[in-house]
Amino acid sequence: MVSGIFAVLLFAIGIYCILATHNLIxxxxxIEILIKGVTLLVIAAGLKSGNLGLAQALVITIIVIEVVIMTVAVGVVLGVHRLTGSLDARNIRKLKG
Amino acid sequence: MFLDILILILLVSAALWTVMCRSLLRSAIGLALTSAILTLMIFKMNAPLAAVFELSVCAGLIPVLFISVISLTQAMTKQEVIEHMKSRLARFWGLPLVIIILGLVLGLLSIKFKAKLPLSEVETDPRLVMWHLRQLDLLGQIIILFTGVFGVVVLFKERKKSG
Known part of the structure; x- marks a missing residue:
């Protein structure tokens, strides 16, 4: 119950960070903080339902996906920086092939 | 219970510091700290395997990735920093207030999660769950890892100079 509330708070912090900033990093x-909220919620749900084994397996899957997303996203950020010379998301509004 | 709440408050505080910190480098370190505190919470919740993954990957690998990107990109000039700080303060001052109000509202609502599922057989060992019940997840993980590898190869490919 308490963990659920704090997971929602982490989610809110992540969403706020994504909406309020222009810096790609x-x-x-x-996004990382959002995923941390989800991780906490999955483990809390597993503990509550008594199915912690499945919850841990799902968290491991989430972490693997998270790492891959971050690696590719970091590559994209570096590419954007190479092209525009900055990390400002407003510079990439006009996406051209 | 008190210790759990203390760890959770520390977790949210670390996340807030990560988001509100001026320096990107400090934000990356704050992210590692947030992951380390989350690991502590996951250990407390009796999920050691997930906690080990969280600690080694999320508190170790990902902040290193962020720090590498920060070191590879150009820093802002002094004038840009001053202008940026003005707009930044306007954007972030409400965040702690929003989080405190949201926490109070959710706490007062005291939502009851009815998560007791009628399970016929519950496997508590995550290794057995991974290898016997969720084989498709493993296949998906392998595909995603390969996708990531190819993505990185495409993104960092040396471009031939034309002319």
Whole structure:
């Protein structure tokens, strides 16, 4: 119950970070915090339902997906920086092939 | 219970510090700290395998990835920093207030999660769950890992100079 509330708070912090910033690295940090909220919620749900084994397996899957997303996103951020010379998300509004 | 709440408050505080910190480098370190505190909470919740993954990958690998990107990108000039700080303060001052109000509202609502599922057989060992019940997840993880590898290869490919 308490963990659920704090997971929602982490989710809110992540969403706020993504919405309020223009820096691409901060957007990725916001996504990371969102995923941390989800991780906490999955483990709390597993503990509550008595199915902690499944919850842990799901968390491991989430972490693997998280790492891959971050690696590719970091590559994209570096590419954007190479092209525009900054990390401002407003510079990539006009996406052209 | 008191210790759990203390760890959870520390977790949210670390996340807030990560988001509100001026320096990107400190934000990356704050992210590692948030992951380390989450690991502590997951250990307390009796899920050691997930906690080990969280500690080694999320508190170790991902902040290193962020710090590498920060070191590879250009820092802002002094004038840009001053202008950025003005707009930043306007954007972030409400966040702690929003989080405190949301926490109070959720606490007062005291939502009851009816998560007792009628399970016929519950496997508590995550290794057995991974290898016997969730094989498709493992296949998905392998596909995603390969996708990530190919993504990185495409993104960092050396471009041939034209002309």
């Amino acid at each position: 901060r957007v990725l940090i916001g």
